[in-house]
Amino acid sequence: MPRVPIQPFTLTFLQFQLKMASNASAKQVVTEIPGWIRVFSDGTVERPRDFPIVPPTLRDSNTGVCSKDIAISNNPPEPISARIYLPNITDSQTQKLPIYVYFHGGAFFFESTFSKLYDDHLRKLASDAKVLVVSVEYRLAPAHPLPAGYDDCWEALKWVASHSDSAKYPTHNTEPWLIHHADFNRLFIGGDSAGANIVHNILAFRFGPQPLPGDVKILGAVLAHPYFYSSEPVGSEPVTVLDQNLYNQVWNLAYPSVPGGLDHPFINPLAPQAPDLAQLACSRIFVCVAEKDGLCERGVWYYEAVKKSGWQGQIQLFHQKDEDHIYHLLKPSLNQDTRNANKLINLMASFLVN
Structure with missing residues (x-):
C-alpha cells in the first residue's frame, strides 16, 4: 500500500x-x-480572586477625592509604592487632615492597593472622614514570604512619619500632600484581614522598640475582620486536622519557615512568647467582626484579650450580624446591598475624626 x-x-x-x-x-x-x-x-x-487594577483619579466625579500613585522607596530588593488619597478641599482651607495609613488584605498572597476593591473603599472613606489616606503596596507571598510584607509596611509608615519635621524631610520621594495637608498629631493605621494582622504586629513588635521619625505617635488603629489564629480552636470553631484547615494552609504559604506555625506570635497574639498586649503602641483601637466570618470569634478573642491585658487605651468592638468576611469592601464593589457596608464605613469615619 x-x-x-x-x-x-x-x-x-x-x-x-x-x-x-x-x-x-x-x-x-x-x-x-x-x-x-x-x-x-x-x-x-x-x-x-484578585480584583482588576484601576488607575488613580485626578478628581473623582462622585466624591471629589484626588488620588495618585507614589514611590516610597526605590531601594532593593523591591521598591515600595502606595496610592495616596486627598479629600476634596478648597485652596483656602488650611486645616490639617488626619492621616490614615492603610494595609490591604488578601491572606498575604493576593490583592493589591491598586485594585478596584480597595480603590472604591478608600476613596469613599477619604471623602466621608475627610482624611488623607496612604494605602501601601507591599510584597506578596509566595515570591516574597513574610516577614517581607511586615517589613514593607513598617518602612512605609516610617516614610510617612518622616514628613513631620520640615528640617528633616526624606532626602528623596518627598510627598507634597503629606507636607501641606497632614496632621501628624492624628496618625492612624488600619487594615482588613491580613492587613489588620499587619496593624497589630506594627503596634506590638515594631513601634514600641523603634520610634517613628519625628517622634510621631500612632493615635489609633482599625482592625477589620483581623486574621489571627492558633493551633487550638476558640469558641465554636470546628476542630479540624491542621493540614486541612484553610487558615493554617494560608499561614504556611505566607510564612513557610516560621517557627511554631500557628502559634507564632505574628499570627497568635496570645502565644506564650507574644509581646504583652498591655504595651500596644497606640491609645485607641477599633475592632470590627462579622457574624458569618470564620474569623469572627478570633476578632472577639483579640478584643477581650486586649481589654483584660491592662492596656490603658480605649478599645471598641463592632459586631455585624448576617454578614461575612470583608463585606464592607465586597458589597460596594460588586454593586450589592450596601446598607451594612455603609454603616461600618460611617463608624470607621467617625473613629478617625473624633
Missing part, C-alpha cells in the same frame, strides 16, 4: 499537541489552595 503523505495541517496539529504536552510536563502545579492560589513549577502564579 502506498504511503499517504501527511498534510501540512495535520503536521501542524501534531506539532501543537506535542508542544502542549511538553509545556504541560514543564509546568506543574507545585502549591495550591483551591480557589485561592496556584503556584506553578516555572514560577508563575494564578490568583483567581
Whole structure:
C-alpha cells in the first residue's frame, strides 16, 4: 500500500499537541489552595480572586477625592509604592487632615492597593472622614514570604512619619500632600484581614522598640475582620486536622519557615512568647467582626484579650450580624446591598475624626 503523505495541517496539529504536552510536563502545579492560589513549577502564579487594577483619579466625579500613585522607596530588593488619597478641599482651607495609613488584605498572597476593591473603599472613606489616606503596596507571598510584607509596611509608615519635621524631610520621594495637608498629631493605621494582622504586629513588635521619625505617635488603629489564629480552636470553631484547615494552609504559604506555625506570635497574639498586649503602641483601637466570618470569634478573642491585658487605651468592638468576611469592601464593589457596608464605613469615619 502506498504511503499517504501527511498534510501540512495535520503536521501542524501534531506539532501543537506535542508542544502542549511538553509545556504541560514543564509546568506543574507545585502549591495550591483551591480557589485561592496556584503556584506553578516555572514560577508563575494564578490568583483567581484578585480584583482588576484601576488607575488613580485626578478628581473623582462622585466624591471629589484626588488620588495618585507614589514611590516610597526605590531601594532593593523591591521598591515600595502606595496610592495616596486627598479629600476634596478648597485652596483656602488650611486645616490639617488626619492621616490614615492603610494595609490591604488578601491572606498575604493576593490583592493589591491598586485594585478596584480597595480603590472604591478608600476613596469613599477619604471623602466621608475627610482624611488623607496612604494605602501601601507591599510584597506578596509566595515570591516574597513574610516577614517581607511586615517589613514593607513598617518602612512605609516610617516614610510617612518622616514628613513631620520640615528640617528633616526624606532626602528623596518627598510627598507634597503629606507636607501641606497632614496632621501628624492624628496618625492612624488600619487594615482588613491580613492587613489588620499587619496593624497589630506594627503596634506590638515594631513601634514600641523603634520610634517613628519625628517622634510621631500612632493615635489609633482599625482592625477589620483581623486574621489571627492558633493551633487550638476558640469558641465554636470546628476542630479540624491542621493540614486541612484553610487558615493554617494560608499561614504556611505566607510564612513557610516560621517557627511554631500557628502559634507564632505574628499570627497568635496570645502565644506564650507574644509581646504583652498591655504595651500596644497606640491609645485607641477599633475592632470590627462579622457574624458569618470564620474569623469572627478570633476578632472577639483579640478584643477581650486586649481589654483584660491592662492596656490603658480605649478599645471598641463592632459586631455585624448576617454578614461575612470583608463585606464592607465586597458589597460596594460588586454593586450589592450596601446598607451594612455603609454603616461600618460611617463608624470607621467617625473613629478617625473624633
